[in-house]
Amino acid sequence: MSPEMNAAIEVHHYTFRYPCSGNDVLRDCQFTLAYGEFVLLAGDSGSGKSTLIRAIIGSLPDTVREAGLELGEKTGRQTDEQAGERWGRILIDGRDVTEQTVSARARFIGSVLQDADSQIIHTKVEDEIAFGGENLGMDTSRIEEHISRVCALLELECAWNTSTLSGGQKQRLITAAALVMDRKILILDEPLANLDRAGAALLLHTLAQLAKDGYAVLMAEHRIDVAAPFANRIVRLEEGRVCAEEDSSGRTQFDATMETMSTQKTLRPMAPLLSARGLSLQLGGREIFRDVSMQVDRGERIVIVGENGSGKTMLLRTLARLQKPTRGEIVFSRSPQRQYRKPSPAWFRGVGYVFQNPNVQLFMPSVFEEIAYGAKSTDAARHYMELFGLKHLSERHPHSLSEGQKRLLTIAAIAAQEPEILLLDEPTVGQDHMALKQLMVVLGEISKERGMAIIMVTHDRRCAGYPADQIVRMQSDSVITENGVHSG
Amino acid sequence: MDRFVVSRPIYPPLSILFSFVMLLLGLLISKRESFFFLLIAMALLYLCFGYGRILGKCLLVFVPLSLLVGFLSYLIARQEIAALQMTGRILLLGLCAVPTLSMPPSILTRSLAGLHCPRAITLGMLVAIRFFPILIAETKQILEAMRTRGVRVTMNPLVLYRAFLIPLTMRIVGISEILSLSIETRGFDLREGEQTIFRPVHFTSRDGIFCALMIACIVGAVVWK
Numbered sequence: 001m002s003p004e005m006n007a008a009i010e011v012h013h014y015t016f017r018y019p020c021s022g023n024d025v026l027r028d029c030q031f032t033l034a035y036g037e038f039v040l041l042a043g044d045s046g047s048g049k050s051t052l053i054r055a056i057i058g059s060l061p062d063t064v065r066e067a068g069l070e071l072g073e074k075t076g077r078q079t080d081e082q083a084g085e086r087w088g089r090i091l092i093d094g095r096d097v098t099e100q101t102v103s104a105r106a107r108f109i110g111s112v113l114q115d116a117d118s119q120i121i122h123t124k125v126e127d128e129i130a131f132g133g134e135n136l137g138m139d140t141s142r143i144e145e146h147i148s149r150v151c152a153l154l155e156l157e158c159a160w161n162t163s164t165l166s167g168g169q170k171q172r173l174i175t176a177a178a179l180v181m182d183r184k185i186l187i188l189d190e191p192l193a194n195l196d197r198a199g200a201a202l203l204l205h206t207l208a209q210l211a212k213d214g215y216a217v218l219m220a221e222h223r224i225d226v227a228a229p230f231a232n233r234i235v236r237l238e239e240g241r242v243c244a245e246e247d248s249s250g251r252t253q254f255d256a257t258m259e260t261m262s263t264q265k266t267l268r269p270m271a272p273l274l275s276a277r278g279l280s281l282q283l284g285g286r287e288i289f290r291d292v293s294m295q296v297d298r299g300e301r302i303v304i305v306g307e308n309g310s311g312k313t314m315l316l317r318t319l320a321r322l323q324k325p326t327r328g329e330i331v332f333s334r335s336p337q338r339q340y341r342k343p344s345p346a347w348f349r350g351v352g353y354v355f356q357n358p359n360v361q362l363f364m365p366s367v368f369e370e371i372a373y374g375a376k377s378t379d380a381a382r383h384y385m386e387l388f389g390l391k392h393l394s395e396r397h398p399h400s401l402s403e404g405q406k407r408l409l410t411i412a413a414i415a416a417q418e419p420e421i422l423l424l425d426e427p428t429v430g431q432d433h434m435a436l437k438q439l440m441v442v443l444g445e446i447s448k449e450r451g452m453a454i455i456m457v458t459h460d461r462r463c464a465g466y467p468a469d470q471i472v473r474m475q476s477d478s479v480i481t482e483n484g485v486h487s488g
Numbered sequence: 489m490d491r492f493v494v495s496r497p498i499y500p501p502l503s504i505l506f507s508f509v510m511l512l513l514g515l516l517i518s519k520r521e522s523f524f525f526l527l528i529a530m531a532l533l534y535l536c537f538g539y540g541r542i543l544g545k546c547l548l549v550f551v552p553l554s555l556l557v558g559f560l561s562y563l564i565a566r567q568e569i570a571a572l573q574m575t576g577r578i579l580l581l582g583l584c585a586v587p588t589l590s591m592p593p594s595i596l597t598r599s600l601a602g603l604h605c606p607r608a609i610t611l612g613m614l615v616a617i618r619f620f621p622i623l624i625a626e627t628k629q630i631l632e633a634m635r636t637r638g639v640r641v642t643m644n645p646l647v648l649y650r651a652f653l654i655p656l657t658m659r660i661v662g663i664s665e666i667l668s669l670s671i672e673t674r675g676f677d678l679r680e681g682e683q684t685i686f687r688p689v690h691f692t693s694r695d696g697i698f699c700a701l702m703i704a705c706i707v708g709a710v711v712w713k
Contacts, residue, residue: 361633
């Protein structure tokens with residue numbers, strides 16, 4: 001930050017510990033965000049990015065009050081089992097907001113949080129976007145003007161029903177809802193998580209432009225490769241500590257995440273496992289996809305790509321028989337079953353499905369027990385736990401993990417059931433660079449060793465180079481199947 | 489979420505008043521024959537005002553539930569009339585929920601703001617009507633997730649409890665936290681007077697007709713011999 005730039009957010013020696021936790025999640029964090037700056041908050045899964053963002057917007061659990069000493073000075077610790085503990089201060093626009101509520105801070109900050117789905121309140125896109133402006137007492141003409149602007153910017157239609165939006169469209173909607181409030185400070189927690197390439201570029205261009213116009217933008221993101229070229233600085237968190245700040249100007253678009261994977265594409269299909277013929281799906285009068293046919297062979301790796309709202313998740317759900325198609329049929333060689341029946345337990349022993357939201361598939365008291373639940377043996381569970389790099393978390397409660405770790409755990413738990421086909425819906429969301437790379441290597445190994453077919457829905461450009469045998473490109477009006485490496 | 493929403497809802501305060509009055513009146517006259525007249529009249533009123541789809545969905549849940557409760561009541565009291573009355577009371581609950589369930593959140597908040605209703609009440613109602621459809625969707629997804637993990641309903645109740653209730657509880661806690669945070673981060677607070685109404689909601693002649701028919705139902709139920 002240059003000396004002439006005004007500070008929008010100042011974090012002074014901030015330390016935070018959750019209630020009943022032995023470890024500090026944030027440790028003596030110190031950084032400044034100035035107006036006119038676009039700063040990227042980077043770090044591995046569980047490094048404290050979301051906690052820092054929650055500290056700034058004021059949504060951390062009730063904390064023990066500090067003694068009120070000078071800035072940066074560590075204050076005396078009080079004990080209260082029901083409260084978190086913190087030291088240090090946060091200043092927004094020069095004002096100490098440490099004791100202020102979320103809604104009071106919302107007068108200065110526009111924020112976009114994780115889990116877009118749960119944040120949507122209204123049934124119409126227009127109402128959802130207008131909500132923030134109404135609460136802040138903006139003129140109706142100004143709200144209308146802002147709605148038109150952000151809808152055009154983020155390619156949303158005012159009349160759309162929020163329940164029919166795809167994950168990416170929901171993400172764009174909550175971003176639009178934050179932008180319409182026209183706050184000079186914007187904080188975004190993994191806003192690219194569900195966005196396709198075009199959607200991500202659109203949002204990043206917008207944020208970079210806003211920074212040029214004098215806004216302060218702070219964005220936590222795993223996809224540094226995509227975001228770095230647009231940002232002014234990268235602040236890196238490691239185990240809750242701000243460990244490095246770097247200039248992002250020298251960075252280029254990431255293009256080699258999976259370079260080591262390209263040599264692994266050696267397996268040839270052996271025997272057909274699942275075939276889908278003439279699948280079509282209509283929901284609420286809207287055609288999601290039409291006449292999709294595909295064959296999945298043993299050990300085959302298929303990537304389904306497409307823009308937001310193109311029906312990728314619905315196709316995957318249809319292949320798993322969680323969604324009934326309007327037309328067409330699916331035949332799984334190991335479990336021939338009439339189409340109109342609900343899939344039997346035998347079906348799901350052969351076809352493993354990993355949901356986009358990991359929280360619904362986790363229910364055991366520890367990471368190890370979660371994997372062991374469906375595993376053939378305890379040894380097999382240990383093997384999968386090590387394979388997915390979760391050994392150090394074996395005693396942790398699954399719901400205490402970060403979103404990225406939870407996602408990895410659900411993949412490990414379903415893979416440990418050793419299905420013949422593994423269906424993965426956006427498995428890369430919340431994964432940092434190393435975790436993603438390791439995940440792709442592990443999936444490749446499982447596919448190769450066990451002949452497990454893998455079908456993966458993704459829009460993550462970091463998966464470019466993933467050695468797919470088939471790529472299914474879903475577009476608004478057609479579905480194209482190609483052979484070869486996914487090019488992003 | 490819009491599975492429960494009607495395109496032309498009745499004026500929200502009138503809907504809430506209707507649900508409240510009908511529930512109270514129904515419970516008071518539930519031992520009279522006119523009680524069943526009231527239930528039929530409510531159903532017809534909903535059909536006339538475009539609530540047929542939501543009514544059907546509610547009845548799908550509440551008819552089996554009311555029959556079950558009625559049957560249990562019969563087993564305990566051994567009185568057909570008492571069982572029938574109990575069935576009717578449960579149906580009444582379902583029918584009274586129809587207008588609130590189908591109210592778009594934006595219409596509710598805007599009409600309450602227009603009436604200068606305290607923000608705390610608006611907030612409570614906003615979260616409540618948004619939460620119910622989310623809960624249904626989450627329950628459905630968790631049941632699907634259980635099947636993918638090989639958990640069957642006929643299995644060990646302990647496993648069933650863990651596989652269903654734990655994810656559901658975690659999701660409910662998580663969603664309610666995120667939902668209220670989402671409302672707060674968008675500037676909704678309990679201070680009065682600052683908010684604007686983007687599209688004001690007004691009482692229309694259609695609402696007047698609904699109100700008149702509601703009064704006719706009440707009078708009919710009370711004077712019925």
